[in-house]
Amino acid sequence: MRSRVVVTGLGVVSPIGIGVSDFWKAALAGQSGISAITSFDPFPIDGYRSKVAGQVRDFAVERFVNSVHGERVDRYAQFALVAAKEALADSGLRMEKENPHRVGVIVGAGMGGMVMGEREITQLYQQQKPHRVHPNFIPVITLNSASGILAMAYGAKGPNLTISTACSSSAHALGQALHCIREGRADVVITVGADASITPLVFAGFCALRALSSKFNDDPEKASRPFDRLRDGFVMGEGAGTLILESAAHAKKRKARVYAEIAGYAATSEAYHMVIPREDGLEVAHTMKLALADAGVPPAQVDYINAHATSTSIGDAVEARAIRRLFRSRADKITISATKSLIGHTLGAAGAIGGIASVLALHTGQVHPTANYDDPDPACALAGLSRSVQERPVKVALLNAFGFGSNNAAVVFKQVKRER
């Protein structure tokens, strides 16, 4: 029999709060973390079509992690270190009591160490001094720098992997961690999503794709508006989320507090287009269906969806269509929220942070609002969306995440009966 897998610890670094308590309080209040971009300074923002983002404010890694590890990695991996430290403490896991070879790390990251990456590339091209490239450049931009530093910081010697599938990266990290524990290759997996690439080049790249919102530069908090008629593109965000995944038996043995069960996962490709989803939503519906089948949960039991919902015109419409396709008449009975309406699109971190919102919905019976859902777009209106917090018991939550490269992921979380 395959092991059941549960979530026992949470940690987050987000534009609306560092730490789960602040994040969740702000999320339930519908607080927006979107503001005018300041992180480029002194690089001028004037030439950019979009000028807003969900930035993590006042972050200094040494305030949170007292170690040499934080200084040796880029901002995204610093976020990962901080979110993982919180999640480990929250889980009550004591690494000195664990077999380190049974504790793994799986990180989802879309862009990686672009802060240093851009700086070094710029300097090299401007100065043409190859000997002045920083010796840490390669270790920092190598995409597994976060999963590597996490293992070093917390002594986890089990499977150590990085998954990079753009915006679905950390939903796959959750799924792969689930498989890893199910298959008995680890007792615990520190599962992380992290990205921090609100940098002049990456941001210009997303602008060039015409993927970002540009109508709300003067009113940044209105810019991220999934499913709303006035949406005009996504808002870039940054952050990290960590979920401690653990076999149910291991969690029981150490009497851990359990937030939820992670019960199912599916990974598919649309094999269609690098950045455009199939309009009919067929593959997205198929992905959700597979994840539910993996969890052994019929679609009729889903009562909450943490939608991918980036606030792009086509993406939200396709997701809504897929939800209608799969859930049919029940589609309007499912509570839905879009975490990106509050924090923007944190790319590789999005699945993990959406996962945290899903787990907290199961654990607390509260679903955070979808900000700026002011005028439902008939092309994607769903009755379960709301600008207000929704309080109702959630027993089964579905997390969607889709990435460039025709990539889809879905993860199913279930409520766990409290054992006394």
Add this chain to the structure above:
Amino acid sequence: MAADPTISLKIRTALAEYLKCDPATILTTQHLRDDLGLDSMAVIELLYRIEEAFDLQIPDQDLVGLTTVGHVVSYVEKRVGKTASPASTKKPLKPSKPKGKKKS
């Protein structure tokens, strides 16, 4: 302009910044790995900083002999004395040292 710190002090300061300690506690006799705990990557980072501070390029073949603080100091003194000046000043360091210094 303030007086140039000596090459030795500059190097010990760079090391102290890296190790987060008082430059006065770093001695030229100390071994970079065995006494100061620098791993090979940390030594490379240190030399990167020194290259910048003294506007030098240290070729790979010279790395082998640089195992103590003293080795690094005398290497830089030799290189700076021969060719370039420290990036922070336009004057060569050696002539700026006090003239007629007494040996104790």
